[in-house]
Amino acid sequence: MAENVWILGIHMTKFGKHPDKDTVDLASEAALGALSDAGVSMKDMGILAAGNLMAANAGIGQQLQKQIGQTGIPVYNVANACATGATALRTAVMAVKAGEVDYGLAVGVEKLAGAGLLGAGGRTASEGHKWDPKGRYGAVAPLDGRVGTETMPGVFAQIGMEYGHKYGGTSFELFAKISEKNHAHSTLNPLAAYTKRMTLEEIMNDVMIAYPNTRPMCSANCDGAAAAVVVSDSKLKTLSAEQRRRAVKVAASVLTTDPWEEACQVLPNVNSLTRNAARQAYESAGIGPEDLNLVELHDCFATAELVHYDNLMLCEEGGAADFFNSGASWRDGKTPVNVSGGLQSKGHPIAATGIANIWEVCTHLRGEAGPRQIEGAKVGLAHVIGLGSACGVHILEKAA
Amino acid sequence: MPKSDAPTASGRQVPLVDYLILGSDPHLEASECTQCQARFFDRRNACASCSGTEFKRVRLANDGTVRAFTIVTFAAPGVPVPFVSSVVDCDGTSVRANLINVDPTPEKLSTGMRVRLTTYSLGTDDDGVDAIGFGYEPV
Ligand SMILES: [Zn+2]
Numbered sequence: 001m002a003e004n005v006w007i008l009g010i011h012m013t014k015f016g017k018h019p020d021k022d023t024v025d026l027a028s029e030a031a032l033g034a035l036s037d038a039g040v041s042m043k044d045m046g047i048l049a050a051g052n053l054m055a056a057n058a059g060i061g062q063q064l065q066k067q068i069g070q071t072g073i074p075v076y077n078v079a080n081a082c083a084t085g086a087t088a089l090r091t092a093v094m095a096v097k098a099g100e101v102d103y104g105l106a107v108g109v110e111k112l113a114g115a116g117l118l119g120a121g122g123r124t125a126s127e128g129h130k131w132d133p134k135g136r137y138g139a140v141a142p143l144d145g146r147v148g149t150e151t152m153p154g155v156f157a158q159i160g161m162e163y164g165h166k167y168g169g170t171s172f173e174l175f176a177k178i179s180e181k182n183h184a185h186s187t188l189n190p191l192a193a194y195t196k197r198m199t200l201e202e203i204m205n206d207v208m209i210a211y212p213n214t215r216p217m218c219s220a221n222c223d224g225a226a227a228a229v230v231v232s233d234s235k236l237k238t239l240s241a242e243q244r245r246r247a248v249k250v251a252a253s254v255l256t257t258d259p260w261e262e263a264c265q266v267l268p269n270v271n272s273l274t275r276n277a278a279r280q281a282y283e284s285a286g287i288g289p290e291d292l293n294l295v296e297l298h299d300c301f302a303t304a305e306l307v308h309y310d311n312l313m314l315c316e317e318g319g320a321a322d323f324f325n326s327g328a329s330w331r332d333g334k335t336p337v338n339v340s341g342g343l344q345s346k347g348h349p350i351a352a353t354g355i356a357n358i359w360e361v362c363t364h365l366r367g368e369a370g371p372r373q374i375e376g377a378k379v380g381l382a383h384v385i386g387l388g389s390a391c392g393v394h395i396l397e398k399a400a
Numbered sequence: 401m402p403k404s405d406a407p408t409a410s411g412r413q414v415p416l417v418d419y420l421i422l423g424s425d426p427h428l429e430a431s432e433c434t435q436c437q438a439r440f441f442d443r444r445n446a447c448a449s450c451s452g453t454e455f456k457r458v459r460l461a462n463d464g465t466v467r468a469f470t471i472v473t474f475a476a477p478g479v480p481v482p483f484v485s486s487v488v489d490c491d492g493t494s495v496r497a498n499l500i501n502v503d504p505t506p507e508k509l510s511t512g513m514r515v516r517l518t519t520y521s522l523g524t525d526d527d528g529v530d531a532i533g534f535g536y537e538p539v
Contacts, residue, residue: 129525129526130525130526130527130529131414131522131525131529131531133414133418136442136443137417137418137419137441137442137443138415138417138418138419138443139416139417139418140414140415140416140417140522140531141416141522141531141533142478142479143416143417144475144476144479145472145475145476145479145480145481145483145498146416146498146522146533147416147417147496147497147498147533147534148485148486148487148496148497148498149470149472149475149483149485151472151474151475151476153470153472153474154470154472154475154485157470158468158469158470158485158486158487159468161468161469161470161511162467162468162487162511164511165467165468165511165512172506207473207474208471208473209473209474210470210471210472210473210474210485211470211471211473211506212470212506213470260438260448260449262438262439262492262493262494263487263494265440265441265442265448266441266487266494266495266496267468267487267494267496
């Protein structure tokens with residue numbers, strides 16, 4: 001019987017601009033915060049899993065150890081697009097589950113403030129030279145802009161439009177209303193990069209990035225880090241009553257990738273792998289979507305949030321627009337979604353996001369979310385997706 | 401891969417991508433897995449669906465239906481904006497392409513609209529070779 005795994009300590013930095021801190025500073029702040037929250041030290045850790053995407057070859061895990069404790073434990077540097085943080089946590093969870101270690105530390109960190117558009121090829125056109133076929137498509141020129149778009153806002157815009165085409169009920173205004181909700185939620189989150197409530201008109205009249213996503217409907221590039229300490233069930237039993245009370249059960253930890261489907265190589269399909277992850281997570285936790293008290297999902301764009309209502313089975317298939325229009329995903333609704341403000345206002349320091357979403361859920365389950373507390377929260381779900389694609393779903397449960 | 405380095409009155413032409421077949425009847429071709437019929441536009445090592453390694457070339461329908469689109473107004477440096485990116489369903493095969501010869505405004509575009517493949521010149525290089533791109537225009 002594999003070990004149950006618990007989050008013993010968790011921490012996130014303020015998201016936003018940190019010009020005076022580098023990735024190691026931010027990772028250290030998150031890691032030391034999580035260790036202190038857990039009431040343990042680096043000496044207790046049996047494994048470190050560290051995620052950083054933009055400098056994935058730099059060995060952030062070892063850099064972090066050199067700052068906060070070189071104990072010689074195995075370090076896994078992970079990079080898995082926007083699911084990097086969730087992958088780091090899952091790596092630590094797997095080590096505990098396997099019985100190899102009692103304690104694991106997972107960290108995700110990113111410096112992104114001021115970064116431009118992500119996901120684009122960035123190659124410049126070469127007109128006036130020689131048309132020279134290159135690469136797997138034998139292309140004589142960069143394809144971004146000539147054969148559709150390769151940028152994230154455009155890809156996720158199409159994903160939202162495709163959902164609307166299939167099921168109906170969507171509009172520019174509906175997508176903007178989703179963003180309005182998340183910006184409203186962010187006003188209660190002091191760690192969010194942006195905490196400004198925006199009107200529907202402001203959101204709709206802002207700069208259009210890729211129709212129907214205007215700028216406030218896109219995730220905010222920023223700096224930040226988050227970290228979590230996980231512990232085995234048997235070790236937790238030996239800890240103090242206070243540590244046991246605040247521990248949060250990892251009821252499910254799932255990672256999936258795209259299964260083959262027609263069109264998945266033309267437009268990434270963020271739906272099937274999320275649905276598969278959600279199904280596995282509900283099954284493994286023995287919990288259904290109706291039991292969730294809050295959800296932090298990957299609203300990298302307003303269009304993405306809509307499709308994930310459906311993918312995470314918060315509504316019936318095809319019912320995402322109705323689900324939103326019913327008010328269900330507002331903080332006083334049936335299934336509050338992104339009460340942190342989500343990626344659109346809390347911010348999206350890529351590798352930190354997966355653990356930050358889990359931090360938000362844990363903080364509510366511990367009853368420590370202050371003014372934005374979802375009263376009586378017992379179960380929550382955290383979801384991230386990175387294109388390519390990878391999807392992480394974690395279901396978390398308050399200690400009994 | 402067939403190369404359409406075909407001579408024309410004004411000189412030689414080269415397609416933007418291998419899967420665009422030029423000549424008097426421009427169309428797209430895909431590699432189809434002989435085992436499971438999955439279709440691909442790029443050079444394949446094996447089939448992503450069934451791992452088979454036998455493929456045949458198949459011609460795609462030139463007509464299609466827009467399944468998704470976006471109007472991109474912010475792009476990487478060097479990419480002219482605005483442009484309309486879309487996914488076009490051509491008789492069950494999805495194609496990523498720009499919608500062209502249409503106003504890039506939400507009023508002029510909709511999912512479900514019928515479109516047809518068309519080609520255009522990307523300009524000539526130093527050797528006088530004309531690169532030909534493709535897109536879909538409203539029927
Ligand atoms: Zn096949």
